[in-house]
Amino acid sequence: MSRILLTGGAGYIGSHTYLRLVEAGHQVVILDNFMNARDDVPERLERISGHPVTVYRGDVRDRVLLDRVFAEQAIDGVVHFAALKAVGESVQKPLDYIHTNVGGLLTLMAAMEAADVRRIVFSSSATVYGDTDIQPIPEDHPRTYASPYAYTKITGETALEQVAAADSRWAVGILRYFNPVGAHRSALIGEDPGDIPNNLMPYIAKVATGELPKISVFGDDYDTSDGTGVRDYIHVEDLAQGHVLSLNALIETGQSHAVNLGTGTGSTVLEVIRAYSAACGRDLPYDIVDRRPGDVAVLTARPDKARDLIGFEARRTLDDMCRSSWAWVSGQIANS
Ligand code: NAD
Numbered sequence: 026m027s028r029i030l031l032t033g034g035a036g037y038i039g040s041h042t043y044l045r046l047v048e049a050g051h052q053v054v055i056l057d058n059f060m061n062a063r064d065d066v067p068e069r070l071e072r073i074s075g076h077p078v079t080v081y082r083g084d085v086r087d088r089v090l091l092d093r094v095f096a097e098q099a100i101d102g103v104v105h106f107a108a109l110k111a112v113g114e115s116v117q118k119p120l121d122y123i124h125t126n127v128g129g130l131l132t133l134m135a136a137m138e139a140a141d142v143r144r145i146v147f148s149s150s151a152t153v154y155g156d157t158d159i160q161p162i163p164e165d166h167p168r169t170y171a172s173p174y175a176y177t178k179i180t181g182e183t184a185l186e187q188v189a190a191a192d193s194r195w196a197v198g199i200l201r202y203f204n205p206v207g208a209h210r211s212a213l214i215g216e217d218p219g220d221i222p223n224n225l226m227p228y229i230a231k232v233a234t235g236e237l238p239k240i241s242v243f244g245d246d247y248d249t250s251d252g253t254g255v256r257d258y259i260h261v262e263d264l265a266q267g268h269v270l271s272l273n274a275l276i277e278t279g280q281s282h283a284v285n286l287g288t289g290t291g292s293t294v295l296e297v298i299r300a301y302s303a304a305c306g307r308d309l310p311y312d313i314v315d316r317r318p319g320d321v322a323v324l325t326a327r328p329d330k331a332r333d334l335i336g337f338e339a340r341r342t343l344d345d346m347c348r349s350s351w352a353w354v355s356g357q358i359a360n361s
């Protein structure tokens with residue numbers, strides 16, 4: 026058993042990872058400023074896990090707070106989720122993104138070094154591969170950025186790699202997520218986007234609940250099986266398990282790794298709409314509209330390195346992802 030600090034642990038992926046870590050026998054401490062999390066997440070985590078939740082409310086850039094957390098809790102390792110994550114917004118507000126995502130990581134690493142804690146799992150993204158025709162993408166594909174958000178993830182990865190290369194006491198797990206979707210099997214936690222989501226699955230969910238009238242499919246003239254964009258959707262509970270395996274590997278071997286977390290299989294936009302329609306029990310309406318600027322046709326993970334290095338394999342299907350999303354959003358509507 027280890028004691029793990031989760032920055033951004035009240036957010037979408039952080040809250041699911043919290044539950045998997047507790048199930049795996051770890052003690053977990055959350056630090057979150059709740060700028061993108063609901064206040065009742067800790068209470069829900071307590072209901073699901075049956076254990077009290079330790080939460081520090083505050084900013085990951087606050088060095089004084091970090092020093093206090095490390096002084097009060099005997100932390101063995103960190104999973105760093107806290108970040109801003111909207112690609113489009115990062116183009117409008119690059120400084121906010123650089124300050125939070127890069128500044129937050131550097132402040133955290135300095136506090137870890139001072140506290141003698143040198144095991145960290147970092148939330149990265151397939152966005153670090155840029156626009157590429159090589160699919161599925163292997164981890165040694167060159168990194169290149171097309172947005173300030175991607176820049177912050179490449180910079181974060183590079184900072185961690187440099188520190189680990191210079192000092193063998195550091196072990197870093199870089200996890201490049203593909204498209205995380207779905208919700209916890211309890212239907213008590215899930216993704217909670219704003220009024221008009223940018224991403225496909227939360228948008229479909231709002232059409233399914235009747236909050237939005239129709240899905241816009243961004244282009245049907247890509248070179249894919251039905252002309253719509255292909256992505257590697259991964260269930261958030263599988264993704265959460267990837268963090269447990271990454272942390273265990275760091276703690277057991279002391280070796281760093283950088284791996285894709287995806288299924289290796291892509292689904293088109295129309296396949297996702299069909300799977301969601303089956304989950305919610307009605308045909309969801311959609312229109313084909315123009316391509317979204319900046320979108321690539323296909324983005325899928327080569328998954329073998331994660332399997333070989335940390336023993337990760339995604340198990341849940343697209344139908345599982347849609348069913349769990351629908352259980353979460355329909356439950357929210359029923360309780361509102
Ligand atoms: P999220 O917004 O739900 O979670 C992030 C959490 O961090 C939130 O609870 C937020 O309140 C908190 N936070 C933000 N800024 C903070 C700060 N300065 N100090 C303390 N807490 C702060 O997002 P998520 O989808 O759970 O993403 C988690 C991580 O995974 C992020 O680093 C994101 O870039 C990365 N990622 C997400 C996706 C995705 O599609 N969701 C894909 C690839 C990578």
Ligand code: UFG
Pocket residue numbers: 110111112150151152202203204223224225226228240241242243244253254255256294317320324
């Ligand atoms: N799409 C639609 N209609 C919508 C929304 C999306 O047709 O309303 C399509 C897109 O064109 C794309 C697919 O659905 O083909 C998936 O789009 P998302 O916006 O859900 O996801 P992206 O792959 O574009 O982006 C995600 C994350 C980014 C990350 C990127 C690469 O949101 O943060 O994966 O990892 F950078």
